Amino acid sequence: MITHTHPTLPEFDYIRPETLVEASEFLAQHSNEACPFMGGTDIFNRMRDGILAPKFLVDVKNLDGTNNLVFNPDAGLTLGAAVNMNRVIASPEVRIHYPLLVEACQSVASYQLRTRTTIVGNICNASPAGDAIGACLVLDGNLHIHGTSGLRKELLSTFFVEPGKTKLKPGDIVTGISFPLPPRGCVGKYIKLGRNKLSDLSIVGVTVLGSHEPNLLSGFHFRIVLASVAPIPLVAIEAETHLSQHTVTLESLRQAAFLASEASAPIDDVRGSARYRKLMVRNLTEIALIEVWKKLQK
Amino acid sequence: MGYHEINLTINGGPEQVRVTSNMTLMRMLRESLALTGTKNGCSAGECGACTVLLNGEPVNSCMVLAVECDGAKVITVEGLASDQQLSPIQEAMIHVGGVQCGFCTPGMLITSRALLDRNPNPSEEEISEALVGNLCRCTGYIRIIDSIKVAARDKAATT
């Protein structure tokens, strides 16, 4: 019950480490009472609502290259953790090579909030409704993490544990996310269902990436990720498998949409009912698949 | 709770302010500097009434810590006019009727100014999209969108 919302942000100490090593050490030492933050849009609201009460907020922006957006035509894209969503949307290289990332970011909140929100932040917040997560999953995003034992990489596909919880350990800071070059000629689509036309959280989110794949029976590889219909972003494996095993037709696309709906496990909440969400997974997955399929055939 | 001494530029002028860690940019502007043009509508990043330009980009100042703004350039509604000459978007809002109660107006002006800076000739759809982070309850947005169209046209005519 939100009667305990603070009128202002509760008290805490702001810490700004100079280096990644300093940041990881501090976070590890104060693991129960320190939170790293970049844009802060999720954390500040949780603090106001009394859900989070960290003693320290550790600003991990501007650390060791986290502000860089680098595209390498041979290797792919690396987004520093602190690159805000508006920068991603405006980047010519991202627009050309990873338009699905742009589409996902454009659906988030408002222009003002996107000046602060980051893709990495969206991922670390680990909300099943995270709009950028589906795109990052289907594009095979790899997280770069700096921890107390130094740098490492983590596959995004196994990163989420439960709502709000990831595989990050005390002292861990995600410094960026990298994407390999996407499959040639691939087509992506993100459909977000909100209550208003724009700026809402997703009631249901459907991310589809389709590409030619001669090694698969059907000759096509479809990746499908669903938002807001499970505790974590849900890869619709049965649907993906169906489309890799069967000739792609309107019928098999519809069946895939049905399978995606079956796989989803939404709940009733203040934004929508489980029943409606399941039906929307079916309808919107079908629409996204058909649109991607049509473009792939051109 | 720690105090921080920050230096920043607000509306072109240098400011040095002592802030607590938990003071948002919005509260610093309104309470420490009495720049009350920036409004507090929700303190949650939803209504946009607190929108200011931070290093040229619009942000909800209620969702930015003042201490993060050390070395930054901030423009508020008070900084849109120069030498008593109103900017094109301010003039347009007056004449097209995009102002009613006026509480959303400062945020709308900042967001509009940023839009026209990055896109001098926006379509109606681009304007609508740019404004979704600024809630208005009085005007129904129609004359605000029209004001931006007029300002874009007037700006183009004078450049």
Next chain:
Amino acid sequence: MIKTDTQKTSSPVGESKPRIDAREKVTGAALYADDIQFGNKLLHARIKRSPHPHAMIKKIDVTKALALPGVKAVVTGEDFPGYIGLYLKDRHIFCRDRVRYVGDPVAGVAAINPEIAEQAVNLIEVEYEVLEPVFDPEYGASPKAPLLHPDLGEYTVASFILPQPGSNISNHFKIRKGDVTSAWMKCKAVIERKYRIPHIQHVPIEPHVAIAKVEESGEATLWDSSQSPFAQRDLIAETLGITQSEMRVIAPLVGGGFGGKAGVSMESLAVAIATKVKGYPVKLLLTREEEFFTAFVRQGLVAYFKMGCDNNGQLLAMENTFYWDGGAYTEYGVNITRAAGYSCTGPYEVANVKTDSYCIYTNHPVGGPMRGFGMPEMHAGLEQCIDELALEIGMDAVEFRRRNCVKADSILATGGKMHPTGLSECLEKAAEAIDWGWKAPPSAPNKRRGKGLALMWKAPAMPGNAGSSAWIELAEDGMLTLGVGCQDMGQGAFTVAAQMAAAAFGVPYESVRLATPVDTRFSPYEWQTVASRITWSTGNAIIHAAHDARRQVLDLVAKAWDETPQDLDIVNGMVVSFRSEREIPVKNLAVAGLPKADDTGWMGGPIIGRGSFMPAYVTGLDPDTGQGEHAVVHFTTGAQAIELEVDLDTGKIDILKGVAAFDVGRAINPDMVKAQMEGGLIQGISSALFECLQLKDGIVQNPSFVDYRIATSADIPKSVQSIIVEVPQDDGPWGARGIGEHSMVPTIPAIANAIYDAIGIRFEGPPFTAEKVYLAMLEAGIVKG
């Protein structure tokens, strides 16, 4: 003859003058209550609120809170025994023995900053004994329900409100006109429907805020965002046991009101706390979350409609029962019940009417005035029934309304006569603007297209003796200062006040300044800025004041020139004689009079005009039949039409076009009238498609912008048309009537009627969310499961 080459004689009335307060608003200079600087002495208040919808307070322990460093005062209901309320005094400032809704104020803290105040609130310990709650108005009205106000019979109540002590019914308004029982038998078609309209909230972008300071002498000052400085002065003074003149209210610009900042809601809390820290200003600023459910909300409604017509489509009878979910306190909401009662037929002439409109206590947030004052809630169902009745007898919905809508001399539900009205013209123009009768094909195979239309009416709901006053003062620079007690909350009251003063006196609009902020110590009395009454009521007072000042000027000049005042006029700030062609600027005699001939002395003096207006003709209504000769001052009428599409894949509604036509009598400022029509349409669309306070066990589940959705710039129709119709009001300034609320009234049923046209489905009530629409289409077999 007049020297026309040097004079422009256009009257500002009827011109779309730019807002008088626009410049300060676009530069950030405009001051709202939270912007006022109070210096180091300012204390901050936070409120301890009930977590239970219904409970007895057993014990309150404030010792830990008082001990917290930085806390200056802690108060509870024990300190304030008085009752407070506008039409019915049914609540205390702080709860004394019982809490009646989640959020009900139990204690208040003043501290040196909001964080410490919040910490102190959390240290206050309250013991409750939970009581059985009431969450439904029909249940609340039944004898089975627990009594929420056992002392209802002892409350002070306005004479026109009829509570039923020993029940939860705080007002029962009745219409008994003609004979509905025998009328049903003559009907060719009869429709019976039930509608449930949920609670919504005003959502002003500026939350409620109040700063109060009480001096050692006991004199109190309240700065607040307020539509009603004088009513607040009256009500709060009375409750605290001080006189009206000892209570001063200063009301700066209002960042949106929509009725929520009328009467008294949270402002009394600040004043009460301030009495314990004499000499210190105490500020209470509601968080957005508190704004959603602890100030005023719009009442919920369960409405039963029964209406019938003959085979020519003439309405013969209506039988309506309204159960208003008034919430924990209905001190203001009782009048909404009454207003819906006397307006119960909608804008139609019906000979036989039986209506029971009940205001019922529930353990829900406090229902209060919101734009439309019962009319949107009532029309939501009524205008759908009209469509259904028309369909039943095979008549076009516009034709049906054409035949039955009120015209001049139509007999009203209360027995009196309707004044001349442009409602028929509004109907025709709205129908024409939406291309009624022609259906465009849907824009895609997965869309269904529909059109719908609805009419409305509303009278200013206020006591028969609600008064306005104004004064006018001239200065040596030719400026005219206008004193008013009304408030500008965005609707443009200050601008049209200036236009009217300018026109009535004879100066350009640009020569008028308003004496604001409204301050009850200096400003002339105004009942409240509500009911869309200001242009009409304050306008009349302004004309009166302007004519008073004019008379002083013309009498003086006539004397000086040895002419008669009838030959003189004031044009553009110049006194001119039609006879002698002499002229003199008004400013020459604004304060210093004129010299007598041959240096024998002076005549005249400072010019100051005063005006006052109060309608004299509103009659009471019979408590058993609701009949009376003159129930209200007048009605504003109008029509809205909507064209929309339904998405078959998601259930989403896309409003393509919205048109509105309202009879405002005379548009003092046409652009501003249209701006009200636009804003009301969008707020109406928002309430139809998105808005709902989701109440579960008395708790609002969605008290934030994240989950209480309102229309954004992306949600507006591509095409909006606003049409002004002008059939003058006989006692309106230049014929003017109000428009502020009316533009939100018919939107829900217009949309509902359009949805029916598109997919053949109706709903028990708004909001018509995508989910609601989709699941209904599923059930109806329009889409597959």
